[in-house]
Amino acid sequence: MSERGTVLLDLPDRPGRRRSGPFARPRARTLATGLLRTARPRQWVKNLLVAAAPAAAGELDSLHNTTHLALVFVLFTAAACAVYLVNDARDAEADRAHPVKRRRPVAAGEVPAPLAYTVGALLAVLAVAGAAALCNALTGALLTAYLSMQFAYCLWLKHVLVVDMAVVTTGFLMRATTGGVALGIPLSRWFLITTGFGALFMVAAKRYSEAVQLAGDKGATRALLTEYTTGYLRFVWQLAAGVAVLGYCLWALESDGGPGSGGGASLLPWRQLSMIAFILAVLRYAVFADRGTAGEPEEVVLRDRALAVIGLVWAAMYACAVAGL
Template identity: 60%
Template structure:
């Protein structure tokens, strides 16, 4: 009889048991985060700030550009400041959103590689950096711009925090909140430079933003299919037919609003060049709709930056509209 200090040999595991254990271990490793490494933290923080998505913040130039005020050095400088402040504010929301969605992101084939989901950026650090960026952007708006700019930026932050914590789970409201982010971007440049915002500008930017948001959600649903709920719970409650209706209707209203503005109203003479700007504008919307219809518009910044035809169309619109503003 063996005493308490003796060891008893366990039976050797079978080949099937060994293979099953190895398979389970491999699956566990694939699903678990990469882990925290101090040397990787700075790069992880930068990645989580999503500098590639800062291209969206170019919308702060929309109102000054539409008013033909970008040739004014003071307006251009103010627009640059607002751009940086909005980049900081938007990045703060990315940190908060990714921290709250860490478990869902780990179930997503692409989002699982985000720094927080991968364990590169610890959750306490993510929350702290997000708070610092939000407070810093508000302080900068008050010190470097005007009260109106700070109010718009604060509104953006409040609405986005509500989205991250609650509204992302409310049907249709989630589309409206994401759309509002684009609209506030387009408004803040004009408010910072004391430029009046026309109703046509707000209608075009509002429905143009909803067009891109609807196309993004549609593409996400097409990509994820039956696994949509694992990444974004609310996404599974939408249908591809409904989201297709949203982006198609929004695209139609965007084009109509722009055409009515470009052709003039209430006896206004818009000039030939502003009327000609309809051509590249409509072509750009149709080109983007092509990616939406394919279900490949899940990342708007990638669509805009990687498609040469779309980039060329945008450049052509800028030139034609610029000539219109200059009155040449």
């Protein structure tokens, strides 16, 4: 009330008028948080695969290579975030029918779909341009191929039987090869076989888990699951696991005279001994696949302590093999 007795009413803003002042901050903060959640920070751990080829070649012993690899990780993460944003914007309606995915910011209405498309396109352009300018042209071309394939997956390929799993698997394989390409490291056939089929093992296990958990409402969440049978998906992940183990064992048993090859340079055959830890890791992950609880691979890897310990033991053995101890 003013001095003259006039009551001052706090009228609401007119429709379409932007609220300013402290009331605008919560909305901006909500959008920023929603965009970050849509970019899936928990899944950024997958992009650590860019270090796989340099680590396998023993090329992480210099500050230059490590710094360059960190840059590659950031660029690939930006590209992956672009795919997540576009995918969630396009699948918002289907995600609302999913018991878990309906909480995603775009599906829940926290982030407008046009904004997700815009930010995704911007990140894609920055990732490719940054890779071409700061790494090399081949790295930029590889990121362009990755983005093209993933966007095609969002629009069409996710509805093509078997091809959908091949595309997701290739995405993992591209992560593992990008680091080597950026640093100019040759990629061995055993590395590509083990990485490729290891990725297919996890992808097929994820599909199998989704088919088991959503057996009563598959069509509303991922339509292609109605075309797969649990028996077929089980066959795929078992086959992929077997080929991945075989590829790794052939690499470990191969004597090439290089660092950690198990020859005279090492006190112990670390490369061969690492087979034990690798096989145990595959068997441990297969437990979750068999139960139908491997729907979120990053959750399995990050939360299972036994798998983490096995992974650390394998990493220690592999490091000793590369160092020739």
